[in-house]
Amino acid sequence: MDTTQRTEQQRSADRRRRELLEAADRVVLRDGPGASMNAIAAEAGITKPILYRHFGDKGGLYAALAKRHTDALLESLRAALDAPAERRERVEATLDTYLAAIEARPQVYRFLMHPAEGGSQNDQGFDTGRHSIPVLRRMGEELAVFIEERLDLGPGSHQLARVWGHGIVGMMHAAGDWWLGERPCTRAELVRSLADLLWGRLAAAGDRVGGPGF
Numbered sequence: 001m002d003t004t005q006r007t008e009q010q011r012s013a014d015r016r017r018r019e020l021l022e023a024a025d026r027v028v029l030r031d032g033p034g035a036s037m038n039a040i041a042a043e044a045g046i047t048k049p050i051l052y053r054h055f056g057d058k059g060g061l062y063a064a065l066a067k068r069h070t071d072a073l074l075e076s077l078r079a080a081l082d083a084p085a086e087r088r089e090r091v092e093a094t095l096d097t098y099l100a101a102i103e104a105r106p107q108v109y110r111f112l113m114h115p116a117e118g119g120s121q122n123d124q125g126f127d128t129g130r131h132s133i134p135v136l137r138r139m140g141e142e143l144a145v146f147i148e149e150r151l152d153l154g155p156g157s158h159q160l161a162r163v164w165g166h167g168i169v170g171m172m173h174a175a176g177d178w179w180l181g182e183r184p185c186t187r188a189e190l191v192r193s194l195a196d197l198l199w200g201r202l203a204a205a206g207d208r209v210g211g212p213g214f
Contacts, residue, residue, distance in 0.1 A: 032107035140166035
């Protein structure tokens with residue numbers, strides 16, 4: 001097999017993988033944590049063994065879906081952080097971007113973070129509880145890199161940036177989860193309250209010399 005044939009086969013496999021992930025997305029949007037491999041295979045018009053052939057197992061499919069949605073969310077968060085606005089406005093926009101994302105697709109959020117709510121306990125369901133922490137870890141590390149690149153946190157800045165990154169992500173997740181379930185206030189009110197909590201230290205930190213600034 002020559003290089004051209006291998007390249008075309010890889011493109012075809014990548015295209016088929018995207019189509020299967022889109023079918024999985026439709027099922028998750030409909031069923032949330034109750035999504036199953038059987039339902040996803042049926043939505044894609046294939047048999048379950050073919051689905052396994054592309055993703056290995058339920059964990060592989062979940063990881064692919066988690067990466068797909070985390071990539072999209074991180075892109076939106078980066079855009080909010082890099083927007084041409086004052087620092088406080090960007091903090092609020094970033095918090096609002098996260099909350100708007102989980103509000104717009106609550107079934108996807110619950111599938112990724114709350115599998116026990118509706119997931120089947122037999123071999124058709126997704127044991128996603130043990131996979132949700134890496135999603136938050138990735139977001140925390142990404143935010144830590146952003147903070148370290150842009151803010152002068154003084155001695156121990158690398159460690160402090162990681163503390164801030166993971167702490168802020170943990171706060172967003174916990175507060176957003178509570179808000180999505182109970183709706184005790186408007187999204188705008190929650191954004192302002194969380195920004196107030198973060199603002200004192202963020203306002204005091206200077207921009208890193210030679211960095212892109214924040």
